[in-house]
Amino acid sequence: MKTLIFTLVGKDKPGLIDSVARTVYQLGGNWLGSNFSHMAGHFAGFVHIELPAEQHQTLIDTFEKHPDLDIHLVEGEPSQTHLPATAIVEVTGNDKPGIVQELTNVLNRFNINIRRFDTSCESAPNWGSQLFKATARIDMPDNFDTDALRAALEDIANDLMVDLIESDQ
Template sequence: MKSIVITLVGNDKPGLIDSIAKAISNAQGNWLASSFAHMAGHFAGFAEIQIPEENEAALLATLENHPDLKITLSEGVSGQQAEMRKATIDIEANDRQGIVKELTHVLNTFNLNIMQFDSVCESAPNWGNLMFKATAEVDLPLDLDTQELQSALEDLSDDLMVDIKL
């Protein structure tokens, strides 16, 4: 079995995931994990599957001809990684241009791998300004001082609130 990642994007409509799942099942593939989102009328996401190597070309041909999605396949990557612990970082602040760049730069400074990042801007209750909210799931080295990380993030601005859960 071969591990591959399917990346897809297109205009959203009902039945997109079903059509991909059918193609994978018909190629005797096993759906391992996925993440999909709807945003501004578009659908995007990726899925990790395992498939018999001899069926990969047929699956690729089927997916390349999908009428509604642009789809690419990439080989899965595996390897030995240093021992890590998972953390979820919740962030909230007044929205401003460049906030994601600032946050990800701090995480990169600590050499953290972002496993998942979700963000949204919402109208703040009572005063209507946009509030930026994000959740980052990261791999932390066992010896990383989370208080130092939290301080570095909070130092970005006076209105930024950070909560780190291990």
């Protein structure tokens, strides 16, 4: 078996995941994990599969002909021998240009790997502007000072609320 990761993007419509899953199954593959999202009428995702090595080229040929998705295989074996401690960072505050860059810059200064990052803006009439929300799952280095990270994130803006929840993967 060969382990593969592929990305896919296309205009959203019913049946997209089913068509990809059917192809993987018909070629003897095993679906190990996935992450999908819908945004502005488009659909995007990542999929991690195992596939018999002799079916690799058939999968590539089939995906190249998909009528609704642009699919790209990522070559190479994913590997991670040490799974670091993780945390969830939830941030809420008034939206402003550059807020994502400021948040990711703080995380980068602490040498933190972002495993997942979801953001949104929603109407907040009682706040007088758009409300920005972000949730990040992060890898934390050993002996990490979560209080220092929380303080650095809160320093971005005086109206920013930050919750940091340590987790077990």
